[in-house]
Amino acid sequence: MERSFTRRTLLGSAAALGGATLLGPRTGTARAARPAAVPDRAWPTRFALPNGFRPEGITIGRTPFAWFGSLADGDVYRAELATGRGRVVIEGLGRDRSVAGLKIDLAERRLYLSGGLSREIRVADIRSREIVRNFSVARSGSMVNDVVLTPGAAWFTDSLRPQLYRLPVDRDGEPGREVATLPLGGEWEQGSEFTANGITRTPDGRALLVVNSVVAGGSLMRVDPRTGVARRVALGDLKIPRGDGLLLLGRDLYIVQQRLNRVEVVRLNDTGTEGTPIARITDARFRVPTTAAAWGRRIYLPNARFDVQPGPDTDYDVVAVERV
Known part of the structure; x- marks a missing residue:
């Protein structure tokens, strides 16, 4: 693994999340930064997923378990970080009903699932292991790719159309029954094919950050959740x-650059309008990692292996690297 960065004092997550927010600090990414959640040195830094699973998304909640979605058939697999062992805990809806991105809520009661080219947004109940909400959004030619949770909503990206989807979530964590569409404007540019991808919020919780593979050769965009106006985040070169x-x-x-087999680490200002690259993580075990989730001092990434033709015997795994 290679790192090249200027070391600075890291801000605590509590300080970074202080103050009034629009989207709020209640997200899996901030929660996973707890310093008390330190994995044992004996925990595996690499473990297998089922052959043919085709992972894309990962999420980790308040307990040391990672959840993965399958592009093959929409199964959800849960693995214990201490051992690497796991099993399918939610049955998918079958071929062409994939799960791309996914996030677990704060109470670890529900999973929010992006349905990829099926154009579906789903909510799974962890206790019953059933899909309790299933929304068909947009029209043919859309792809629901990734998701982030905020106190009042789950936000989803569409990789093929210039829009986000908002599913409201009430104070008790109950998802709503309608999904709203937010058109993207401002400096957003939509390519002829795949454009939007990962999504999170700004450190101050007032806006969303979305990957755009088209603007200036690949950029991070800051999106106003009220208007959809997008502005490019200044990241230097x-x-x-x-x-x-x-x-x-x-x-x-942490920005996962999948087919480049590396993770860029950028230190943002509070508002998310600019950031300074501070590290690049590479690892010989990377085989097209797609997404990342944290537990303690580790970052876990599933290898999607988009560079090979998938089949029922294709092997997949998860690797862990140290946080910057």
């Missing part, structure tokens, strides 16, 4: 043409 999942820890943003 850094481009993210293969940007995928986003992981925000305090003010440090």
